[in-house]
Amino acid sequence: MTTVSLRIDGELITVPEGQMLLEAAREHGKNIPTLCYLKGLSATGACRVCMVELAGTDRLLPACTTPVQDGMSIRTTSPRLEEYRRMAIELLLVERNHICSVCVSNGRCELQALAQSLEITHVRYPYNNPRLRVDMSHPRYVVDHNRCILCTRCVRVCAELEGAHVWEVSARGISSRLVSDMADNWGNARNCTGCGKCIQACPTGALVEKGLAPIHLEKDSEMIARISASRTTMRHA
Known part of the structure; x- marks a missing residue:
């Protein structure tokens, strides 16, 4: 196996x-925050929370989609990066209607946890307050578009692990919306198997299971990595 050497926060590592970069950093105990990344799925660099600094350039790089190169020197934390991450999270908070106190994922939300870790107590931008629907047409699950951050984890897990291709993102920019089967109600999606992988992959309260009290709405995002790893093992067996 060919290896390369680089420095992450001053520490020389070989990978x-x-x-x-994200995988290399985490394997060596470096915590880089993410929202759209989920182990076991392809990386898209959608949320831009995992940006890092590369010595010799002013450009920030997404750690989840940037491959390591020999001789790199990376910084995963700095005042500039913290400010950039705060801005990214604040923009996510104002884009939809994230009211934690009335969200079923309150206390179990990755967006909320990241905002708390960055000490975000208020936002500097005006709220969009879009009028978004809650789709309860599925017999088992709910999609609340008010909580969606368009991370596409549900899109990727449905396509890459379940092979059902139920979810997609329609439109562009501020008009982007998560849709199922050509923008029909989720309950009418013929390809949906009801497997619940998208529920487990969702980092917020956008996709949840019906009939459970908030205290029981635990999500096992590691399940996705376990399924992906087991399928990789079977393919190489």
Whole structure:
């Protein structure tokens, strides 16, 4: 196996060639925050929370989609990065209607936890307050578009692990919306198997199971990594 050497926060490490910066950093105890990344799925760099600094350039790089290169020197934390991450989270908070006190995922939300870790107590931008629907047409699950951050984790897990291709993102920019089966109600989606992988992949309260009290709405995002790893093992068996 070909390896490369680089520095992350001053520490010299050696990792396999082609590995992404995020994976290399986490394997060596460096915490880089993420929202759209989920182990076991392809990386898209959608949320831009995992940006890092590369010595020799002013450009920030998304750690989840940037492969390691020999001789790199990376910083995963700095005042500039913290400010950038705060801005990214604040923009996510104002884009939809994230009212934690009345959300079923309050206390179990990755967006909320990241905002708390960055000490975000208020936002500097005006709220969009869009009028978004809650789709309860599925017999088992609910999609609340007010909580969606368009991370596309549900899109990728449905396509890559379940192979059902129920979810997609329609439109562009501020008009982007998560849709199922050509923008029909989720309950009418013929390809949906009801497996619940999208529920487990969702980092917020956008996708949840019906009939459970908030205290029981635990999500096991590690399940996705376990399924992906087991399928990789079977393919190489």
